[in-house]
Amino acid sequence: MKINPSFVEKVLCAFIRGEFGKFNYQKAILGLSGGLDSSVCAFLAAKALAPKNVIGMILPYKDTFGEDVKDAQAVARRLDIRSEVIDIAPMVDTYFSGRPTQDRVRIGNKMARERMSILYDFSAKEHALILGTSNKTELLIGYGTIHGDMACAINPLGDLYKTQIRELAAHLGIPAKILKKKPSAGLWPGQTDEGEIGLTYGQIDEILFRLVDERKSMKEVIAAGFAKEAVERIMTLVRNSEFKRKMPPIAKISARTVGHDFLYPYDRNR
Amino acid sequence: MRKKARLIVFPELSLTGYTLMDLVQEVGLNPAESPIFRKVKALSRNTDIVLGFVEEKEAGVFYNSSAYLSAGKIVHIHRKVFLPTYGMLEEAKFFAPGKNFKTFPTRFGRAGLMICRDFLSYGAGYLLFAGGADMIIVTSAAPGRGYSERGGFATDRMWERMAEAISFFSTSFVIYSNRVGCEDGKTFAGGSFVYNPQGKLLIKASPVEEELVFVDLDLNEIRASRKTWPFKRDDRPEIILRALERIVRKYED
Numbered sequence: 001m002k003i004n005p006s007f008v009e010k011v012l013c014a015f016i017r018g019e020f021g022k023f024n025y026q027k028a029i030l031g032l033s034g035g036l037d038s039s040v041c042a043f044l045a046a047k048a049l050a051p052k053n054v055i056g057m058i059l060p061y062k063d064t065f066g067e068d069v070k071d072a073q074a075v076a077r078r079l080d081i082r083s084e085v086i087d088i089a090p091m092v093d094t095y096f097s098g099r100p101t102q103d104r105v106r107i108g109n110k111m112a113r114e115r116m117s118i119l120y121d122f123s124a125k126e127h128a129l130i131l132g133t134s135n136k137t138e139l140l141i142g143y144g145t146i147h148g149d150m151a152c153a154i155n156p157l158g159d160l161y162k163t164q165i166r167e168l169a170a171h172l173g174i175p176a177k178i179l180k181k182k183p184s185a186g187l188w189p190g191q192t193d194e195g196e197i198g199l200t201y202g203q204i205d206e207i208l209f210r211l212v213d214e215r216k217s218m219k220e221v222i223a224a225g226f227a228k229e230a231v232e233r234i235m236t237l238v239r240n241s242e243f244k245r246k247m248p249p250i251a252k253i254s255a256r257t258v259g260h261d262f263l264y265p266y267d268r269n270r
Numbered sequence: 271m272r273k274k275a276r277l278i279v280f281p282e283l284s285l286t287g288y289t290l291m292d293l294v295q296e297v298g299l300n301p302a303e304s305p306i307f308r309k310v311k312a313l314s315r316n317t318d319i320v321l322g323f324v325e326e327k328e329a330g331v332f333y334n335s336s337a338y339l340s341a342g343k344i345v346h347i348h349r350k351v352f353l354p355t356y357g358m359l360e361e362a363k364f365f366a367p368g369k370n371f372k373t374f375p376t377r378f379g380r381a382g383l384m385i386c387r388d389f390l391s392y393g394a395g396y397l398l399f400a401g402g403a404d405m406i407i408v409t410s411a412a413p414g415r416g417y418s419e420r421g422g423f424a425t426d427r428m429w430e431r432m433a434e435a436i437s438f439f440s441t442s443f444v445i446y447s448n449r450v451g452c453e454d455g456k457t458f459a460g461g462s463f464v465y466n467p468q469g470k471l472l473i474k475a476s477p478v479e480e481e482l483v484f485v486d487l488d489l490n491e492i493r494a495s496r497k498t499w500p501f502k503r504d505d506r507p508e509i510i511l512r513a514l515e516r517i518v519r520k521y522e523d
Contacts, residue, residue: 007421011414011457014478038371154455213416263291266454 005171016048022270027128032056034071056083112148128154142241161205166227171253281449288411289453298326314339317356347376348383371397379404387411399440414459438469467495479499
C-alpha cells in the first residue's frame with residue numbers, strides 16, 4: 001500500500017495540467033476546509049497551475065469550526081493562492097427555519113450542497129474548473145454527499161486512500177497541524193469520520209486495499225487476521241453506495257441511448 | 271527529421287489518441303485513399319515512419335493498426351491481434367482482431383510490428399523471430415497501473431522484462447514506443463525504450479513527460495550476437511508447428 005510520494009505528485013500534477021490544457025481552463029477552484037484532503041489538493045494545484053491560478057473557497061457555517069477557517073487561511077497564505085470566505089449560515093438557516101429538524105445528516109448534507117452550489121457559481125464567475133477532493137476511501141465506502149462534496153470537474157485524489165494522502169501530504173510539506181488533525185466531514189462540531197464510521201482510516205484502508213486492489217474475498221481478508229465485523233461492515237458500506245459512484249440509470253427505449261450505447265470518451269473533441 | 275533520424279516510431283493510435291470508443295467509426299480511414307496518409311507518406315521520403323491509426327479495411331470493419339512507411343510508400347500494415355478487453359480496457363468492443371504477425375524488409379534489415387498487448391504474447395514474439403526479424407517495433411498505449419514504493423507504475427517492469435528476454439533470445443533489436451499523458455484519467459506510462467540484440471537497454475524515455483529521444487543503432491550488433499548465441503540457427507519452427515497442430519487439434523475434440 002505504500003506509495004512513492006514524489007512519483008504520485010508528478011503523475012497528479014501532470015494530470016491536472018493535462019486536463020486544464022484540454023478543456024482550455026487556466027484557473028482552478030476548490031473548497032478549502034482546513035483539513036488534509038483539500039490542503040493536499042490545493043498544494044498540487046498550485047504546483048501544477050501556478051498559485052495565481054488557484055482559488056480556495058473557505059465556506060464555514062458561522063464560526064462552528066473556527067480553527068478550521070484559520071487553518072484553511074494559513075494554507076492559502078502559505079501557497080500564496082487567492083482565497084475567499086463565505087459563511088453559508090444565512091442560506092442554510094433560511095431553509096431550515098421554515099422546516100426545523102434535528103436530523104444531523106440532513107443538515108450536514110444541506111451544508112455540503114450549499115458549498116457545492118457556491119463553488120459552481122464561482123466556477124462560472126471565475127471561469128475556473130472545480131477540483132474534487134474526495135479520496136478513494138470515501139468514494140468506496142460512500143462517505144460523501146452526492147451532489148455535494150462529491151461534485152467536481154476533475155478529481156486528482158480519488159485513487160488514493162486516506163492513509164496514502166497522509167503520506168503524500170507529508171512529502172508536500174503540509175503544515176503539521178493539518179497532518180495531525182482528526183479527519184472530519186465538517187457535518188457538525190466535534191464530528192470525526194473515524195468516530196462516525198467506528199473504525200480508524202488505517203483499519204478501513206488496510207481492509208479496502210485487500211478487498212478492492214487485491215480482489216480478495218471477504219473470507220480471505222478475515223482469514224488474514226482482520227476482524228470479521230469490520231470486514232463485513234466495510235463491505236456493506238461499499239455495496240450500499242454504488243449509486244454514488246455512477247450516473248443514474250436511464251430507461252432504455254431507443255436503439256442508441258445515453259449511458260448505455262452512446263459511448264464517447266470524456267475527453268471527446270479535446 | 272531535423273536531426274536526420276532515419277526511422278521515427280510513434281505510439282499506438284498516434285493519429286487519433288487511444289480512448290476512442292464510438293469515435294472509432296468516425297476516425298477510421300483507408301490508408302490507400304486517406305489524405306492524411308498522403309501527407310505522411312510524403313514525409314517518409316527520407317525518414318522511415320511507424321505510426322498508429324484506425325483502419326477501415328473493409329467497409330464498417332475497423333482495426334487497431336500500425337503502418338511502416340518508407341520512401342513515400344506504405345511498406346507494411348500490422349493489425350493488432352490481441353485486443354485487451356477486461357477491466358478498464360475494451361478494445362474488442364470496438365475493433366476487429368488482426369490475424370497475422372509478418373516480417374518485411376526495410377533498409378535496416380527485416381522488421382516486424384506489434385501493437386501493445388501483442389508484445390505480451392510470447393507466441394507473437396516467437397513468430398516474428400521465426401519470420402527472421404532483425405528489429406521488432408512495438409507501438410503502445412499502455413496505461414500505468416499499480417504503484418510501487420520505488421516510483422513508477424507497477425506495470426512498467428512487465429514491458430521491460432519482455433523486451434529484455436525477446437531482444438536477447440531473438441538476437442534482434444526491440445524498439446518500444448509508448449504514449450504518455452492522460453486520457454479520461456488514465457495515465458499512459460510512457461517510458462519508451464530500445465533494447466539491443468544482446469538484451470541490453472540502450473535508452474529509456476520519461477514515464478511522464480512527452481519526449482523525443484534519439485538513439486544510434488549499431489546494426490552490426492545483430493550479426494555479432496548471433497555469432498555468440500546461435501538461437502536463430504538452431505530454431506526448429508517445423509517441430510513447433512507440428513506440436514502446435516497437435517495441441518490445437520486436441521482443443522477441437
